[in-house]
Amino acid sequence: MAQQYMTQELASPNNSHNPLGAPIRVGILGFGGLGQAASRVLALKTEMKLVAIADQKGYAHNPHGLHADTSIAVCLSHDSIGYLDHGSLSDNSIHELIHRASDVEGYFLALPNLPNTFMTSVVQQFMEAGWQGVLVDAMKRTSAVEQLLSLSDDLKACGITYMTGCGATPGLLTAAAALAAQSFSEVHAVQITFGVGIANWEAYRATIREDIAHMPGYDVEAARAMTDVEVAALLAQTNGLLTLEDMEHADDVMLELAGICDRDRVTVGGIVDTRNPKKPLSTNVRVTGRTFEGKLSTHTFTLGDETSMAANVCGPAFGYLKAGVELHRRGLHGVFTAAEVMPKFVR
Incomplete structure (x- = not known):
């Protein structure tokens, strides 16, 4: 049992608004x-x-x-x-x-x-x-x-x-797409675009490796096998940016299972800046479909740039x-x- 540090035991909070009772x-x-x-x-x-x-x-x-x-x-x-x-x-x-x-x-x-x-x-x-x-x-x-x-x-x-x-994606943006789809009789396309900014990639080593696995010429095993030095060298070549397109992202199967649209109508991509906490672009989901009146329209849900990954x-x-x-x-x-x-x- 390691005893070098003491935690602060937390008193049970007030749960008068908690429908589930105790924390x-x-x-x-x-x-x-x-x-x-x-x-x-x-x-x-x-x-x-x-x-x-x-x-x-x-x-x-x-x-x-x-x-x-x-x-x-x-x-x-x-x-x-x-x-x-x-x-x-x-x-x-x-x-x-x-x-x-x-x-x-x-x-x-x-x-x-x-x-x-x-x-x-x-x-x-x-x-x-x-x-x-x-x-x-x-x-x-x-x-x-x-x-x-x-x-x-x-x-x-x-x-x-x-x-x-x-x-976030899959997750928050997938749920937003499922909600936005309700305006339409048929969903033609769901396009998710994300921007992620982090000041230091080493704080999110595993996440960055998972992103690298989506890049052309890489897969999960290749990204997993990369040393920190190799990751740093790759980021040096790209000026710290990872540009990701047509990713294998589970938003597609999740929306298909929910009956929103076929998975081939869902696309996900974005840019990760590993040297700057400011997002390189705004994260959003665009849902395009046709209403029961026959009109083609697009809903866009955009996350605030101030919210981090x-x-x-x-x-x-x-x-x-x-x-x-x-x-x-x-x-x-x-x-x-x-x-x-x-x-x-x-x-």
Whole structure:
């Protein structure tokens, strides 16, 4: 048991506005840039309490709550949450945390899906452990989400409610497209364009590698095998910009499953600036269709440039986690996507 740092135990907040009662006890798997941002999002919430975190080298669990700033400071200085009080170093951190943190009701899987089967292997650990609750991911690739969809019956039998593709895109923008489609008798096209700005790519190593995997000449395994030096060299060649077109993005299969349009009518692309926190372009979704009067029109939903990638991923993820908890408590298990369930705002 690592005892170098003490966490601040958090008192239970006032939940007079929480329809679910006591705070939902939440865990985060993966504590890189996205996982750390997720902990900061939870620090502002009263309806959810962060009680468990796992990274590659360790995990921490405290039913009274884990303090975001302290947890991040430990990871930045010692490279693992395992050095936190209530923490343990482990080469099998996810497995051990699942078995020891029986009080966790839902996990945000802020994990890189590298290789492309990694997330399904994590889900298998939850099923084999007999754990029951809600899992939420922010996965991108169509093929990865399809793997999860194939596990729906198994997850249903295990009593797990799984929310997939619940970040920004897929996720927030997919849900916006599903809502915008209601004006039309037929949807002709859904075009998602994103701009991401980050000051330092090393804070989001896994996310950047997943983006590189979408570039011409690269795939998931090639991106995964790249060293930090090789990634830095590639970014030097592109002036820090990653331009991504016609990506394999699960918005397509999610909108198809929701009956909005065929997947070949959905396109996703964008620009990632790895040297500047300012977005290189505004993130938006355009839904074009024909109304019942026969008129062709386009709805456009644009995200504010001031909202970061982390804000647009973590906020929806926890909104879908809250919705998943409500479904789970009603006995609804299996896999759901961001295009078929409305997220619930987390106070």
